[in-house]
Amino acid sequence: MRALILLAVLVGIGWWGLPWLKQNLPAQYNPFIPLSVTDPPGWVTRYKLERLQSDPAACLDVMRRAQQAGLVTFREAPAMQGACPLVRPLRVQRFGDVALSSSFLASCPMAVASTMYVLRSNAIAQQSEFHSPLRRINHVGSYACRNIYHRSQGRLSEHASADAWDVTGFQLRNSVRLEVGKNWREPAPASQLLHSLWRNGCDSFGNALGPDYNAAHATHFHLGMRGAGYCR
Ligand SMILES: [Zn+2]
Helix, strand or coil: CHHHHHHHHHHHHHHHHHHHHHHHCCHHHCCCCCCCCCCCCCHHHHHHHHHHCCCHHHHHHHHHHHHHCCCCEEEECCCECCCCCECCCEEEEEECCEEECCCEEECHHHHHHHHHHHHHHHHHHHHCCCCCCEEEEEECCCCCCCEHHHCCCCCECHHHHCCEEEEEEEEECCCCEEEHHHHCCCCHHHHHHHHHHHHHHHHHCCEEECCCCCHHHCCCEEEECCCCCEEC
16 A cells, blocks of 8 residues: 555656656756757767757757857758768858868768767867867768778778768867877877867767777777767
């Protein structure tokens, strides 16, 4: 009997509590409020980002709101046919004041993750020893119709669905340049900031692979959507 009463009380709390939570939880902790690219990292943000993978309209809406806020510039790109089709890819041109070595194709969820990544990276660079935000991000692309590690057999790379982005370096507004291939280990301030920028990848993306992972990543960060915070 006691157990039944307890159960009834718990159901009651759930029944009345859920609408209260929906209305009163702050947006970044509230799974019922759509994702914003300015949401802080955490499991609720990760959950919302994962949900976008199966909801293209909601995903595009997140990107449009980010563009209206001046945080990213993108356009909808034509679909890609062939062995590695892309249904509704986006072409990302810049992230607010942060320029790119070239525009890149992204699946919508990857475009959202990369916008969040650059926003947070900008803040990290600003708070670093260099006290300077980002001016430019150098990269070697996102979409490539191939298997993992260019193998002839095996599963398709995240790049085959434009779900990953390979970043090779950063230029700060004060003209300091950080290259993954040259500065991963030295000098110390550059190396430290690069390590922070790599680790930041795991908060926005499913995985972030850097030079310590293997020789194939000696010169770039691979930032991809598979996984849930896999940092190597
Ligand atoms: Zn890659």
